[in-house]
Amino acid sequence: MPESRSLKRVAIIGAGPTGLYTFFSLLKADIPFEIVIYEQALEAGVGMPYSDEENLHLMLANIASIEIPPLTCTYLDWLRRQSAVRLARYNVDMAELDERQFLPRILLGEYFRDQFLALVQRGKEAGFQITVNESCQVTDLEEREHEVRLWAECHEAPVCFDLAIVATGHVWPDEDQATRSFFPSPWSGLLDAHIPACKVGIIGTSLSAIDAAMAVAIQHGRFVEEADDALRFEADERSQTLSITLMSRSGILPEADFYCPIPYEPLQIATPAAISHATADGPDGLLDRVFTLMAREIKAVDPHWSARIGLRNLDADSFADAYFEDRHSHDAFRWSAYNLKEVECNKREGRTVNWRYAILRLHEAVQDVVPLLTDSDRRRFDVGLARVFVDNYSAIPSESIRRLLALQRSGIIHLLELGLDYTMDRKPDGTTVNVGGVTHVFRVLIDARGQKPLKTENLPFGRLRRQLLAAGESRPIVDEDYFLKGLGAASGRIALGALPYLMHDRPFIQGITASAKIGSKIGNAALRVISARQDVVTISE
Structure with missing residues (x-):
């Protein structure tokens, strides 16, 4: 009826x-x-x-169950309801399931x-x-x-x-825009393409770029777990000529995802009320007023790190250089190994690095200010603080760092700092990159710089x-x-x-x-x- x-x-x-x-x-x-x-x-x-x-089975989601807003149930509860056989298809052990675990994207x-x-x-x-x-x-x-x-x-x-x-x-660009020598994104036919054991260039150093490197590498070998929990990449005999180069202007690698309290604890100084008060005085000088709140927040929770980088003498323009200085002054892969060891220790002991946690929470507070900035302050923000925030919240799974280091130890993966003054000439049979007078030739180029x-x-x-x-x-x-x-x-x-x-x-x-x-x-x-x-x-x- x-x-x-x-x-x-x-x-x-x-x-x-x-x-x-x-x-x-x-x-x-x-x-x-x-x-x-x-x-x-x-x-x-x-x-x-x-x-x-x-995606491939080895590609990891950059988010754990504890961070995923639940729908009918949490991700972890859903995982625990699955059969051990189903999880084993993704090399996931039922006994090791954890709410902070990074698992394959397909799962x-x-x-x-x-x-x-x-x-x-x-x-x-x-x-x-x-x-x-x-x-x-x-x-x-x-x-x-x-x-x-x-x-x-x-x-x-x-x-x-x-x-x-x-x-x-x-x-993302359609697959028909890809050629045998150029992929406009990692999602433009790369996973279905056969990449020969040649010189491969990848633009970008984020998780997407690292995943693109993995997609190429596993066509020519496999990762092997060693008895001491180390990871080794074993290349096929016919793939000894494979060489993969990650390229970025900064020439640094992302850090491993770090332990912190979730849900996020509220900020103590750069509160919504304080941000609102800073915006009330208009757009002129807004970026500098907000940075003052940021600096006070970071100093309050981590005075030792603040003193070490000279925070009291930094401003919205110079903070990024101080933030990245340690990584710029060390070999990128050695820094990754050091960072991985530190992060894994902190996770085991439940230790929070307070300055990292403060920056992670600050990016959401500061984002609301971005539309209100003057054009000149927006340009300052994009080349300065924005890089800090993106680097901080884009920290990647530890397992991705382990794989990256395994490829580096095998001599397959390399890092190239492009700087601001470089040229790139893409042709049907490959791409030539000139950096500081040195020419690099790649038979295959993959653009993995992410969404624009x-x-x-x-x-x-x-x-x-x-x-x-x-x-x-x-x-x-x-x-x-x-x-x-x-x-x-x-x-x-x-x-x-x-x-x-x-x-x-x-x-x-x-x-x-x-x-x-x-x-x-x-x-x-x-x-x-x-x-x-x-x-x-x-x-x-």
């Missing part, structure tokens, strides 16, 4: 982590409604960074997939009408005053929604792109709940949770925790809109 109740239609475009956490938030509604999910990949809920199509993708399916079932049992369109790409969007029109490969005609949420995630911020002109939805450009929006502007602004009366019906388009004003917005926060904000805002615009229609049960 038909039943009258409030029904709204919401589209979620993209079912990776941001779409998944948005879906999770929408299911908290008191009155169920219709949710239609579009995912261009084969399976919704996984996300490109964690799919088995884009995390399996968790997200299971959580997605559980949420779909939970939502349907609660009365939500849920449709999941997999292997279906949304090709266009148009925001109107009373609806959003959506075009997709799985529909013959446009479909109308009350709200649409864009959660399409990272954007995208503008309105990069939006894949032609109608929405034209709407924003006509409104003078060269880059998408969103409100605090991530709903698009700038479309006049039509504004407020499309939420943009796609990270590349948010990075201009939010330079540190990446990772699962960011996806969870974005999904929660969008979901809560959508529920407020739905609650305020209830229309009663008749549907059949």
Whole structure:
């Protein structure tokens, strides 16, 4: 028998982590409604960074269970419910599971997939009408005053929604842009390509770059665990000519992920109130006022380190040089070995390095100030403090450092500091890099510098792109709940949770925790809109 109740239609475009956490938030509604999910990949809920199509089993997620916001259960609880055989496929020992453990990305993708399916079932049992369109790409969007029109490969005609949420995630060059000598990203066909035992250059030194190096190396050998817990790389006989060079302007390597209390303890000096007070005096001098708060925070928790780097004499421009000085003055691989030993000892003893922990927490506080900086201060920030924050929160799993050191001991991997004055000449048969008068020739080049911020002109939805450009929006502007602004009366019906388009004003917005926060904000805002615009229609049960 038909039943009258409030029904709204919401589209979620993209079912990776941001779409998944948005879906999770929408299911908290008191009155169920219709949710239609579009995912261009084969399976919704996984996300490109964690799919088995884009990753190898040895590639590690840079986040542990303790940091992942739970859905129907925590990641660790889910792991403990799996069979030992399933975990063994990823070289994971059931007896060694730990909430701070870094595990393969594909395994995390399996968790997200299971959580997605559980949420779909939970939502349907609660009365939500849920449709999941997999292997279906949304090709266009148009925001109107009373609806959003959506075009997709799985529909013959446009479909109308009350709200649409864009959660399409990272954007990488297509595989057809790759050649046998150049890969524009590690996710542009590299995993399926045969890389010969030759000189390989990788632009970047982050975890993505290191993973790209691993993807090449394991085509030519294997990692072997030694009796003393050391790791060795054993190259094949025919692969002795393999040489991999990581390249970056700074010529330093990331540090290993460090122990600290989670959830984060509140800052004592650079508090939200203090940051707000600093911004109240306007943009002029804002960066320097905020750095003063940072310096006071760091000195209060770690006076010894502050004195060692001469913090009292540093400012927003010179702090980065002091921060990186130790690594610049030592051999990069020797520093990595030293750092790995220190980090592992701290983890065993539960010891926190206070200055590192302070910087980790400060990056979120400072990020809110970035959109308010003057153009000149933004440039100062990008070449100074931003590098410190990115280095700090991008610390990588210890196992990735162990593998890197094993490759270095085998003579396969090298590091090249490019500096600011270098040239790179890419040709069909290879790439030539000239640094300080020395020429380096690479048969294969991989660009692993990570996601770049995208503008309105990069939006894949032609109608929405034209709407924003006509409104003078060269880059998408969103409100605090991530709903698009700038479309006049039509504004407020499309939420943009796609990270590349948010990075201009939010330079540190990446990772699962960011996806969870974005999904929660969008979901809560959508529920407020739905609650305020209830229309009663008749549907059949």
